[in-house]
Amino acid sequence: MPNMYESPSYETYMAYDIFPEQQSAMLPVEGTIARGHTLFEYGSSTAEYDRAKAELVSPLDSTQVDFARGKELYDIYCSTCHGTKGDGQGNLVKREKIAGIPKYNDAARAINEGSIYHVIYYGKNAMGSHKNQLREEERWQVAAYVMKLKADL
Template sequence: MKSLIKIAGLFVLVVSVSSCKNDLKPNYQYMPNMYESVAYETYAESDAFNSPTGLKGKEGQIPAEGSIKRGFEPYEYPNTTAGYDAAKANLKSPLDSTGVDAKKAEELYTIYCSICHGEAGDGKGKLVKQEKFLGVPAYKDRPVTEGSIYHVITYGLNSMGSHANQLSSKERWMVTSHVLKLRNQ
């Protein structure tokens, strides 16, 4: 009797499992696009990203108006001669003497600046000696201030490019303090 109950139970289990699957009449799919996604031809034009704004689907890539990225500190001086003069006259370092890591500042200067400006800030770096760049000034020959150095590191000047992407605001201020130290030696 027990074996008959086991066989009947097994039969009911097989029938119930096999009745759920029918290839001729597939079951209802709750999210069919996840199972059978629309096939797009690679590099073909598609209407999927057309929008009434005319941005062709790029509105998801554009940041919200007025937003700034995390960790970004706005710099209010423009990249103009007037902005340089204003920064030279008014801009002061927010770091105090304890906020500047002299060893780290020297390392950053060596990595980013000494190739042109030289280890001593004399304008005789490796690229200048090889005559790749000419006219790199020595710091002692120029009337520079904290603000002017920071502004030039941020935006670049003449042949020097901007280092704002490589150095954070704090690191630029540390390099500024090291340049002033080299200037005063």
């Protein structure tokens, strides 16, 4: 059995003659979730945003919230548009590249951690999704920091 000693190596997701009709044989099993990830059970619609706002709560307790880390991530991904204080006066707004960024304490925007997390995950209006830039725990850190900015305003 020489193939047992000198087996050919295969790269994941590449096409091979060994599976001519089943190229998916090298793909992960359907329904699997990568380590360190959890299933996000909210869709991207407005109704799902409202549901997340009503139901979704942070899994982080007060000892796990790290405002310094949240600020660091916020400054990287959010402050360009939303401003360092959450007042909607980021550099892109000041340079008139975008408009209409409301303040976090705007009465018309009753935001909470669940709605913030949903917006980070899917985006909203002109804001794009940041789910690929931030891991789950980092999204919650940013959401906690945004709530702190809202309270400071």
